[in-house]
Amino acid sequence: MRLLKTALLMSSITLSACAITSQQSLYDKLGGEAGIDSIVSHLVQNIGQDKQVFHYFAEANVNRFKKHLALHLCDISDGPCHYDGDSMQQIHDGMEINERDFNHLVDLLIDAMYKSDVPHPIQNQLLARLAPLRTNIIYR
Amino acid sequence: MWKNLLRCALLLVPSIASGADGKLIATPGVSQIEGAAGGGLVPWAQLAGYASRDEIAVNAFASRGTLDDYSLDVFGAQINLYDRLEFSIAEQEFHVDALDLNIRQRVLGTKFRLYGDIVYSRWPQLSVGMQYKKLDDPLVANLLGADDDSGTDYYIAASKLHLGAIAGLNWLWNVTGRYTEANQIGLLGFGADGEGYEWMFEASTAILFGRHIAVGVEYRQKPDNLGPKEDDWKSAFIAWVPNKYVSLTAGYIDLGEIVGADDQDGLYLSIMGTF
Numbered sequence: 001m002r003l004l005k006t007a008l009l010m011s012s013i014t015l016s017a018c019a020i021t022s023q024q025s026l027y028d029k030l031g032g033e034a035g036i037d038s039i040v041s042h043l044v045q046n047i048g049q050d051k052q053v054f055h056y057f058a059e060a061n062v063n064r065f066k067k068h069l070a071l072h073l074c075d076i077s078d079g080p081c082h083y084d085g086d087s088m089q090q091i092h093d094g095m096e097i098n099e100r101d102f103n104h105l106v107d108l109l110i111d112a113m114y115k116s117d118v119p120h121p122i123q124n125q126l127l128a129r130l131a132p133l134r135t136n137i138i139y140r
Numbered sequence: 141m142w143k144n145l146l147r148c149a150l151l152l153v154p155s156i157a158s159g160a161d162g163k164l165i166a167t168p169g170v171s172q173i174e175g176a177a178g179g180g181l182v183p184w185a186q187l188a189g190y191a192s193r194d195e196i197a198v199n200a201f202a203s204r205g206t207l208d209d210y211s212l213d214v215f216g217a218q219i220n221l222y223d224r225l226e227f228s229i230a231e232q233e234f235h236v237d238a239l240d241l242n243i244r245q246r247v248l249g250t251k252f253r254l255y256g257d258i259v260y261s262r263w264p265q266l267s268v269g270m271q272y273k274k275l276d277d278p279l280v281a282n283l284l285g286a287d288d289d290s291g292t293d294y295y296i297a298a299s300k301l302h303l304g305a306i307a308g309l310n311w312l313w314n315v316t317g318r319y320t321e322a323n324q325i326g327l328l329g330f331g332a333d334g335e336g337y338e339w340m341f342e343a344s345t346a347i348l349f350g351r352h353i354a355v356g357v358e359y360r361q362k363p364d365n366l367g368p369k370e371d372d373w374k375s376a377f378i379a380w381v382p383n384k385y386v387s388l389t390a391g392y393i394d395l396g397e398i399v400g401a402d403d404q405d406g407l408y409l410s411i412m413g414t415f
Contacts, residue, residue, distance in 0.1 A: 098162075098192065098193070099162045099193050099194065100160070100161065100192045102162075103163060103164065103192065106164065107161075107164075107165075110351070120350055121304060121307060121308020124304030124308050124310055125308055128303035128304045131259060131260050131303060132260075135260070
């Protein structure tokens with residue numbers, strides 16, 4: 001009987017350990033606030049040096065853009081933030097972003113994640129969260 | 141011929157400054173043996189190259205499959221118009237070692253994207269295509285009892301890439317239904333007495349290890365119209381996509397029995413340049 005109890009206790013410990021690991025949010029895996037800030041900084045640097053897509057951002061307030069993007073990434077990766085800015089559709093209305101430029105920006109984001117030492121599988125998990133937004137961003 | 145084309149393709153690659161790049165690297169796949177964008181054996185729903193809906197992509201490829209008693213050389217090209225329409229051409233040369241004989245076939249293909257984007261759309265990308273095939277010389281096909289020296293395959297393909305799906309790695313699958321009467325993909329003619337068009341099932345799946353390496357398997361069901369037995373085809377491949385201009389694919393192919401010679405397996409190699 002005691003053996004059974006021990007076994008049950010052991011298995012419940014193992015189970016709760018599993019639960020804790022699997023509860024680590026994507027936000028944590030990205031390195032939390034510091035990780036996301038690093039991704040955003042590298043992305044903004046990449047955009048600043050990019051001929052193809054810079055013009056979309058030429059008029060933007062860099063600090064505001066950084067803050068809102070960080071907030072959005074935090075929210076979408078299940079971090080402790082709530083993005084309450086304009087919707088993706090509102091932001092990109094009238095910008096006429098085509099598929100090519102959109103994808104180029106995704107490539108810049110991937111590069112920013114590499115520069116921030118985000119492991120490949122975690123990069124893909126963030127891309128998977130962002131991918132459904134494309135339809136609200138291109139050809140608006 | 142094959143070597144020359146390879147040399148030309150390699151020379152061309154660095155001279156292209158900016159091609160179409162409206163897709164994530166490696167997601168359009170490579171070229172299959174009949175010239176369509178796909179894996180090695182199966183046409184996929186993707187169109188060839190990195191063209192988005194505002195771009196045109198032009199691609200060329202050369203492939204070789206070496207079996208115990210045969211070999212197949214293919215070279216060809218595709219043009220992808222605005223990620224909507226693909227036209228392709230492939231020249232196949234099938235060498236029969238025992239007879240020191242070459243069977244040549246030309247394949248003209250077209251593929252139309254009906255719906256979706258392999259990465260971004262909610263449902264899989266869906267395309268329909270056709271491949272018109274014509275043998276250079278009907279001799280072998282006639283001897284084996286085929287009805288025709290030309291024919292057309294029709295297919296419908298669905299593909300999806302799931303971002304981060306397997307341990308955070310990107311996972312791709314494709315299923316294709318092909319309506320065909322081709323014997324050994326047409327190299328041995330089309331149809332036979334009392335045999336005609338049938339639906340065949342084809343499928344591929346691959347995992348992307350990082351952004352530049354894909355490892356996958358393919359299966360291609362085949363009809364069995366002629367007297368000599370025809371087996372389904374299988375392959376396992378690894379593709380290296382160092383950039384958006386070139387890809388290299390190496391694979392193991394198992395093509396089963398071909399005209400009385402059983403267990404035909406061997407190495408598959410393919411290079412593709414996209415401009």
